[in-house]
Amino acid sequence: MQIYLPIAEVSVNAFLLLGLGGLVGVLSGMFGVGGGFLMTPLLFFIGIPPAVAVATEANQIVASSFSGVLAHFKRRTVDLRMGTVLLIGGLTGAALGVVIFNYLKSLGQVDLLVKLCYVIFLGIIGSLMFVESLNAIRKSRKNTGPIKRKKHNWVHGLPFKMRFRVSGLYISVIPPLIVGVFVGILSAIMGVGGGFIMVPAMIYLLGMPTKVVVGTSLFQIIFVTAFTTLLHATTNYTVDMALAVLLLVGGVIGAQFGAVIGAKLKAEQLRILLALMVIAVCLKLALDLLIMPSELYSIGAAGGH
Amino acid sequence: MRRLLISLALLIAPLTATANEEVVLGLSQNRVAITANFDGSEILVFGAVKRETQIPDGDPLEVVIAISGPKEKITVRRKEKRFGIWVNTESVTIDGAPSFYTVATSGPLRDVLTAQEDKLSRVSIENAIDVISAHFQSDHPIDFAQAVSRIRTDNGLYSVQEGAIEVAEQTLFRTSVAMPANLTEGDYSARVFLTRSGKIVSEHETTIDVRKVGLERFLFNLSRQQPLIYGLLSLAIAIVAGWGASAFFRVIRQVR
Numbered sequence: 309m310q311i312y313l314p315i316a317e318v319s320v321n322a323f324l325l326l327g328l329g330g331l332v333g334v335l336s337g338m339f340g341v342g343g344g345f346l347m348t349p350l351l352f353f354i355g356i357p358p359a360v361a362v363a364t365e366a367n368q369i370v371a372s373s374f375s376g377v378l379a380h381f382k383r384r385t386v387d388l389r390m391g392t393v394l395l396i397g398g399l400t401g402a403a404l405g406v407v408i409f410n411y412l413k414s415l416g417q418v419d420l421l422v423k424l425c426y427v428i429f430l431g432i433i434g435s436l437m438f439v440e441s442l443n444a445i446r447k448s449r450k451n452t453g454p455i456k457r458k459k460h461n462w463v464h465g466l467p468f469k470m471r472f473r474v475s476g477l478y479i480s481v482i483p484p485l486i487v488g489v490f491v492g493i494l495s496a497i498m499g500v501g502g503g504f505i506m507v508p509a510m511i512y513l514l515g516m517p518t519k520v521v522v523g524t525s526l527f528q529i530i531f532v533t534a535f536t537t538l539l540h541a542t543t544n545y546t547v548d549m550a551l552a553v554l555l556l557v558g559g560v561i562g563a564q565f566g567a568v569i570g571a572k573l574k575a576e577q578l579r580i581l582l583a584l585m586v587i588a589v590c591l592k593l594a595l596d597l598l599i600m601p602s603e604l605y606s607i608g609a610a611g612g613h
Numbered sequence: 614m615r616r617l618l619i620s621l622a623l624l625i626a627p628l629t630a631t632a633n634e635e636v637v638l639g640l641s642q643n644r645v646a647i648t649a650n651f652d653g654s655e656i657l658v659f660g661a662v663k664r665e666t667q668i669p670d671g672d673p674l675e676v677v678i679a680i681s682g683p684k685e686k687i688t689v690r691r692k693e694k695r696f697g698i699w700v701n702t703e704s705v706t707i708d709g710a711p712s713f714y715t716v717a718t719s720g721p722l723r724d725v726l727t728a729q730e731d732k733l734s735r736v737s738i739e740n741a742i743d744v745i746s747a748h749f750q751s752d753h754p755i756d757f758a759q760a761v762s763r764i765r766t767d768n769g770l771y772s773v774q775e776g777a778i779e780v781a782e783q784t785l786f787r788t789s790v791a792m793p794a795n796l797t798e799g800d801y802s803a804r805v806f807l808t809r810s811g812k813i814v815s816e817h818e819t820t821i822d823v824r825k826v827g828l829e830r831f832l833f834n835l836s837r838q839q840p841l842i843y844g845l846l847s848l849a850i851a852i853v854a855g856w857g858a859s860a861f862f863r864v865i866r867q868v869r
Contacts, residue, residue: 310794312651314829315836319652319794355795367847374855382863420700534848541844545836549847550649550828556851560858597698604692605760606701 315548316360322554324354329368329558336369336559337376337566338573339507339522339582344369344500344533345426345589347555356551363540363547364555369501369533371556372563373526379567380523387474387520391527393481394488394506398532401492406539409497425498427594433508434586440512441580448576475516475524483514492532501529504586511579518575634674635663636805636817645792645801645823653794656680656821658717659787662807672810674783675718675725679736679806680790680821682713682770683799684743689757705750705757709743712797714771717788719778727811734806734813738762738771769793798823 311322328350332343344365351361380386468481487509495502503525510521541547570578641657658678668674687710690701716737718725731737742761747754765771770793778788801821806813825833836843 309650310652311649312647312794312829314825314832317795317797367851370848371851371855374852375858376855378856378859379862420698537848537851538841538844541836541847542840545840547836547844547847549832549836549843549850552847553850553854556854560855563855564858564862599699600694601692601699603760603764605757605764606690606692607687607761607764 311550311554313356313360313548313551315546316356316364316551318355318357320354320356325551325554326558328354329372329555330562331558332555333372333375333559333562333564334566334569335562335585336372336503336526337379337563337568338570339503339566339578339585343372343503343559345430345498345504346585348500349589349592356548357546359544359546360548360551363537363544364551366501366533366536366540367547367549367552368555368559370530370537371552372559373501373530373533375560376563376567377523377526377530379564380526383523383571384474385519386523386527387472387516388527389470390472390475390477390484390514390516390520391524393470393484394491394524394528395531397485397488397490398492398495398502398528399535401489401494402496402532402535403492404489405493405496408493422498423593423597425494427590427597429494429498429505430586430590430593433505434583434590436512437508437579437583438587441576441583444576445580472516475514475520477514477516479514487513488528495532496536501533503529504582507582518579522570633664633666633669634807634815636807636815637661637663638803638805638817638819640803640819640821643819643821645796645821647796647798647823647825647829649828651794651796651829653796654792656790656792657787658790658803658805660785660805660817662784662786662815668783669809674780674814675720675808676778676780676786677719677722677726677736677806677808678717678778678788678790679741679804680713680715681711681741681802681804682797682823683801684709684711687761689760691757691760703751705747705754707742707744707758707761708746710761710765711741712770712799713792713801714738714741714765715774715790716772717774717777717790719776719780719786721775722773725808725811726806726813730808730811730813734804734816736804736806738766738773768795770795792823796823798825 309322310319312319328347332347335346336343347368348361348365351365352358377386469478470481471478487506491502491506491509494505506525506528507521510516510525511518516524537547638658638660645654662674686706686708688704688706690704692699693702695702716722722737726736732740735741739758739762742758744754744758747757751757762771778786780786801823803819803821805817807815
């Protein structure tokens, strides 16, 4: 069934959009990532204009994250206090990110920068997580007891300590704030929720338990992407409601299944799967930059650089 | 020089054209309504030649029809390999490229229309794209214009259908033009040219109104006129859908 999207001004198959939404929704529920870094390239691929894809994707992430976070609230795996601290940093970072983005746009080559950002961050995070998870799995096979993560590092020497009961942490608010700002900047530049950076940062930098990380990340993502959606809707007019509805109907259903699957998998398995996915997307983007494109020319709306 | 030629041509054209043969044109529809399930459209273009005198001797009458979407300003970028990766280097702004363009003819394009006439009336795809200012931006502007033509032809937005028009008794003609699903809004122009031995003898232009209707119209207008409300509405839908799915699944789990 073909459907004409009013803002994107293209006609696409409605079931294809539902399916894409569902697929990304499952991943979002499983890993606590918004799925933007997967969905946005997929939307480009089926012919949605990039500006519309990025803006609409933000709106869809709100829906799937909301659906996912409710499932996590039920299981009491959301650290609201940590989420709020991260959010304060996140919104500050997003505002900063927009400023940086516009500055880079005036210099030109912003597309290239976004892609390089993706390749570098996805590459580093993906391979670090992969190696770490492999080691963890090997260890857990040797001795069946739970793996002890390093409890004390430099993070614990900082002032302004706060108790995060759900995470079982007593740490300074400075590291979560910095993580929030950093992810906020990146999410504004790269046009994603930033879960794929946030999740590893929470696990490895803040030492949060993996089960809590997913819900908390989703909680924070809702607000950051809602903010982004409003910015796009009011400045660029690129949020396509029809596209968003189709994606999110698939997405919210997928997110529910994802949360169930995620609860059944072991934390190490979950992390290794996420690592593999991140590496796959990174490789695809890197290849696009390295291999000669079949069409050297591209058409864009005038007014850019 | 070019402008002078065009204005000269405009002065001469009506004198020769209206003298003998004139187009009477009909369209199966002069409105295309883009609805939510719009999946392309087909427009039947038909017409007759009105003449006061006998059919002239010599080469038979040929017909060329060009339908053009609204012209828009676009930026075309070219990638080059720098430091091992492919990056956009040169870019050219093209003043006007039609969002949609199709040419239908009654025979091979060069036979029914000379290159010169084509250039003056801007009939074929390469002449429909404005590249004048591109000459100041690049050493090879034609490459960029050709790229536009190639990319949009691949997308089904530009097409040339040679021999698609049937002409009967040098008087009646008809063809059908397919409008693709990825159509944009605007006033589309439909031009009909009657030619003899490659020269245009008569010309007629009419407008096809392509508009979004119903829900499409409503959403589009809302997004432009009340962007904040539109954005908040999008978020509200997202949150309700997220909550709805969550509640729905909870009910399912309880039932089991």
